[in-house]
Amino acid sequence: MAKVCWPYFDPEYENLSTRINPPRVSVDNSSCSDCTLVKVDSMNKPGILLEVVQILSDLDLIITKAYISSDGGWFMDVFHVTDHHGKKITDSKTIDYIEKALGPNGHHTDRTKTWPGKKVGVHSIGDHTAIELIGRDRPGLLSEISAILANLDINVVAAEVWTHNRRIACVLYVNDKINCRAVDDPNRLSIMEEQLKNIIRGYDDDENVGRTSFSMGFTHVDRRLHQMFFADKDYENCGVTASADDYSSLMKPKITIEHCKEKGYSVVSVRCKDRAKLLFDIVCTLTDMQYVVSHATISSDGPDALQEYYIRHMDGCTLDSEGEKERVIKCLEAAIQRRVSEGLSLELCAKDRVGLLSEVTRILRENGLSVSRAGVTTVGEQAMNVFYVRDSSGNPVDMKTIEALRKEIGHTMMLNVKKVPASGSAKAPESSNWAKTSFFFGNLLERFLA
Numbered sequence: 001m002a003k004v005c006w007p008y009f010d011p012e013y014e015n016l017s018t019r020i021n022p023p024r025v026s027v028d029n030s031s032c033s034d035c036t037l038v039k040v041d042s043m044n045k046p047g048i049l050l051e052v053v054q055i056l057s058d059l060d061l062i063i064t065k066a067y068i069s070s071d072g073g074w075f076m077d078v079f080h081v082t083d084h085h086g087k088k089i090t091d092s093k094t095i096d097y098i099e100k101a102l103g104p105n106g107h108h109t110d111r112t113k114t115w116p117g118k119k120v121g122v123h124s125i126g127d128h129t130a131i132e133l134i135g136r137d138r139p140g141l142l143s144e145i146s147a148i149l150a151n152l153d154i155n156v157v158a159a160e161v162w163t164h165n166r167r168i169a170c171v172l173y174v175n176d177k178i179n180c181r182a183v184d185d186p187n188r189l190s191i192m193e194e195q196l197k198n199i200i201r202g203y204d205d206d207e208n209v210g211r212t213s214f215s216m217g218f219t220h221v222d223r224r225l226h227q228m229f230f231a232d233k234d235y236e237n238c239g240v241t242a243s244a245d246d247y248s249s250l251m252k253p254k255i256t257i258e259h260c261k262e263k264g265y266s267v268v269s270v271r272c273k274d275r276a277k278l279l280f281d282i283v284c285t286l287t288d289m290q291y292v293v294s295h296a297t298i299s300s301d302g303p304d305a306l307q308e309y310y311i312r313h314m315d316g317c318t319l320d321s322e323g324e325k326e327r328v329i330k331c332l333e334a335a336i337q338r339r340v341s342e343g344l345s346l347e348l349c350a351k352d353r354v355g356l357l358s359e360v361t362r363i364l365r366e367n368g369l370s371v372s373r374a375g376v377t378t379v380g381e382q383a384m385n386v387f388y389v390r391d392s393s394g395n396p397v398d399m400k401t402i403e404a405l406r407k408e409i410g411h412t413m414m415l416n417v418k419k420v421p422a423s424g425s426a427k428a429p430e431s432s433n434w435a436k437t438s439f440f441f442g443n444l445l446e447r448f449l450a
Contacts, residue, residue, distance in 0.1 A: 143361035
């Protein structure tokens with residue numbers, strides 16, 4: 001095969017169109033009585049929609065409506081957004097961040113400094129190593145993982161854990177107990193990987209049951225979790241079997257794909273229970289499956305979200321075969337259900353130390369609680385953890401269990417218990433005054449924007 005030699009392009013020339021036509025960003029609080037309008041006009045480029053939605057999602061904003069048009073060379077979007085309490089965005093620091101992040105200099109900014117909590121890599125939160133784990137979920141697995149790290153004198157600085165279809169995927173940010181630096185000793189990394197791999201695999205000899213890797217990339221952590229599940233093919237059994245402990249079976253979305261002959265698009269229609277970050281999860285999945293969203297309309301109808309996407313494959317083709325349509329539907333169903341949590345959320349705040357996560361997850365396990373989703377952050381010397389839990393048998397958590405939990409950890413940690421809003425509510429429940437813990441890294445915003 002002949003070798004293809006591409007012509008040289010000056011990097012500065014590639015940005016010429018952006019400099020001539022810089023992005024225009026408007027944060028409008030006057031046009032709508034009940035929400036803030038974020039308008040973005042810029043040159044179109046691959047992945048720009050995901051980038052914009054990602055920034056808004058990282059600020060924990062609720063997107064109630066959106067009108068998206070990026071066909072051809074121009075990208076024009078309007079997002080109707082509120083905070084978690086349904087209020088307009090009036091904080092000047094948040095507005096300033098939106099304008100800067102989406103504006104002319106946003107694409108060239110070192111995001112690891114302005115929004116450190118949302119990257120996978122050594123520069124995310126200080127100096128750390130990121131560990132990716134995926135495997136078969138079972139009660140107490142998170143406790144076993146954190147115990148191994150504690151025994152190796154490894155401190156968990158931050159983590160995100162998702163479970164779906166009896167699989168678990170997590171990204172853990174760790175550093176050395178002694179010097180608080182990234183763990184870079186090959187021998188320690190090898191020992192850590194081997195022990196974690198054994199725990200993830202459990203009693204199975206199949207190498208595909210669980211996998212461990214060390215990440216040094218800069219992929220958005222939520223996107224990375226979606227990618228890990230996608231590579232694991234968790235979507236293959238999505239919605240096929242419904243069990244008592246599978247809450248996502250209660251929220252199976254309705255997804256259809258039609259062909260628009262007049263415009264040459266495939267039209268993906270999604271109707272499901274509305275929730276925070278739903279738009280991000282869908283756009284992220286379509287983008288990683290190599291589809292381009294040219295037009296879209298997003299709206300909420302009571303508790304339901306109605307979303308319609310006009311898409312083509314990156315090569316310009318539409319979804320013509322039934323097999324391809326079925327695969328996209330299954331992947332979108334899985335993406336929507338991965339972030340679904342019902343039951344109770346436990347917010348814990350304590351002074352950070354090595355072994356804290358191991359202690360907390362051990363207590364949860366001993367009280368018969370199973371973790372369906374978790375987020376761990378560290379701000380200064382304080383560790384802020386959020387655990388979405390249910391009874392290990394899949395039943396609602398008995399409040400007697402919660403009271404026993406309070407007695408056991410109440411002397412060393414602050415505990416806030418909240419019932420997760422019913423499916424379809426994008427708003428978060430009222431938090432207590434002792435902590436502002438957005439799931440997961442949103443509570444870092446004020447500190448990093450200060």
